[in-house]
Amino acid sequence: MTTDAIVSYRTSADGTTLEATLLAPELDVDVADELRDNLEKAVAGSPCRQLSLDLAEVTFIDSYAMGALVGVRNSAAAAGLTMVLTRPSAPVRQAIEVTGLAEVFGLDPV
16 A cells, blocks of 8 residues: 555555545645646556545545546546546535536446
8 A cells, every 4th residue: 555645545456446545635726736646647657447536534625626636537548547436525425416527437326
């Protein structure tokens, strides 16, 4: 397991999924660029086929950070990985659903 200031990484037991746990409780303009750069770097060097972002600890996300996640999703797709968001907190899920990005990020309907 590799841990960064805002992201912790591990590879699934079968080696197909890069599991990233977001550690910053608030994803906003102050951390969005760092988050995007960190995740894009991890995706670029990964032999995995999927990037899974665990959002359980995130309690707030703003539009700038949401845009950063869309950028990461696009970078992951270009590298041959699908990206899904898992375990979003209620306020984060609501923000994702309001923006119409739930399906794009692979969130199951509630």
